[in-house]
Amino acid sequence: AQKVTQAQTEISVVEKEDVTLDCVYETRDTTYYLFWYKQPPSGELVFLIRRNSFDEQNEISGRYSWNFQKSTSSFNFTITASQVVDSAVYFCALSEALYNNAGNMLTFGGGTRLMVKP
Amino acid sequence: EAQVTQNPRYLITVTGKKLTVTCSQNMNHEYMSWYRQDPGLGLRQIYYSMNVEVTDKGDVPEGYKVSRKEKRNFPLILESPSPNQTSLYFCASSVGTGAYEQYFGPGTRLTVT
Numbered sequence: 001a002q003k004v005t006q007a008q009t010e011i012s013v014v015e016k017e018d019v020t021l022d023c024v025y026e027t028r029d030t031t032y033y034l035f036w037y038k039q040p041p042s043g044e045l046v047f048l049i050r051r052n053s054f055d056e057q058n059e060i061s062g063r064y065s066w067n068f069q070k071s072t073s074s075f076n077f078t079i080t081a082s083q084v085v086d087s088a089v090y091f092c093a094l095s096e097a098l099y100n101n102a103g104n105m106l107t108f109g110g111g112t113r114l115m116v117k118p
Numbered sequence: 119e120a121q122v123t124q125n126p127r128y129l130i131t132v133t134g135k136k137l138t139v140t141c142s143q144n145m146n147h148e149y150m151s152w153y154r155q156d157p158g159l160g161l162r163q164i165y166y167s168m169n170v171e172v173t174d175k176g177d178v179p180e181g182y183k184v185s186r187k188e189k190r191n192f193p194l195i196l197e198s199p200s201p202n203q204t205s206l207y208f209c210a211s212s213v214g215t216g217a218y219e220q221y222f223g224p225g226t227r228l229t230v231t
Contacts, residue, residue: 009158033217045208045222052217091160095216105176106151106220108160 002027004094006109013082014117021077021112023092029053034068034075035093035106045091051075082116089113120145122223124209130229131199139194139226141209147221149214150192151176152184155206155225164207167192168215199230 003026013019025034036048049059051068059066063080079086092109122143131137143150151166153176163176167186181203183195192211196203206227210220 004160006160035219037222043206043225045225047219047221050217050219093161105163106161108153108162110158110160 002029002032002094002096002105002107004092004107004109006090006092006112008112009110010113010115012115012117015084016081017116018078018080019082019114019116021079021090021092021114023075023077023109025073025075025092025094027073027094027096029096031096033095035095036066036075036077037091037093039089039091039111041088048077048090079114082114084116084118087114087116120221122209122211122221124207124223124226126226127224128227130231132231133200134198137196137199137228139196139207139209139228141192141194141223142190143192143209143211143221144190145211145221146189147211147213148189149218149220150186150209150211151220152182152192152194153208153210154178154203155208161208164194196228199228201230204228204230 005024032053034051038046056068065078067076089111091111093106095106125140148169152164153161155161162178164182165184167173173184208225209223212218212220
């Protein structure tokens with residue numbers, strides 16, 4: 001069964017600090033997809049990134065970067081020079097490609113609440 | 119505007135009183151699903167639907183029902199709500215399974231007393 005662990009339940013930083021959110025996953029599939037979603041205080045879920053298991057290139061988007069390492073089953077998310085608007089709950093999620101040939105079971109981690117203080 | 123809508127956004131009800139949370143998407147997506155979000159547990163899938171008249175259980179289906187009679191709508195039904203179903207519920211839709219990003223509705227906060 002697939003599993004996603006976000007060991008950091010809450011992180012507090014001061015604005016402009018860099019912060020890394022950890023995500024460790026378990027899966028038996030060789031083909032799978034990893035996602036990060038952001039949930040700001042308003043409550044909606046915002047898609048940030050998708051990465052497939054065959055693409056281990058790190059990705060950078062502005063102040064956001066993602067480090068995917070299959071060897072350690074990790075998909076960590078770093079925010080550089082954090083801002084107050086980054087305050088949110090961040091979820092890492094995993095989808096296996098062949099879940100009973102259906103279902104798209106998207107398994108979420110428990111989430112990390114990030115608080116960025118001015 | 120492409121979106122997933124849910125109604126109501128907030129609901130307080132009593133144990134045993136049947137309720138329905140509606141979900142609708144305007145993106146012609148085949149795949150729809152329901153999740154519940156609880157502190158520390160992330161989101162857990164309740165039910166999903168691959169297409170009209172095709173539904174199946176997710177991780178936590180007990181106490182819930184769904185139907186998919188039209189492609190755009192996927193209501194969640196609680197026949198006899200109990201306090202342990204107090205949660206934040208999200209509906210989602212996507213083009214397909216696996217690699218596809220899921221688009222989430224705004225959420226429905228349900229309290230059962």
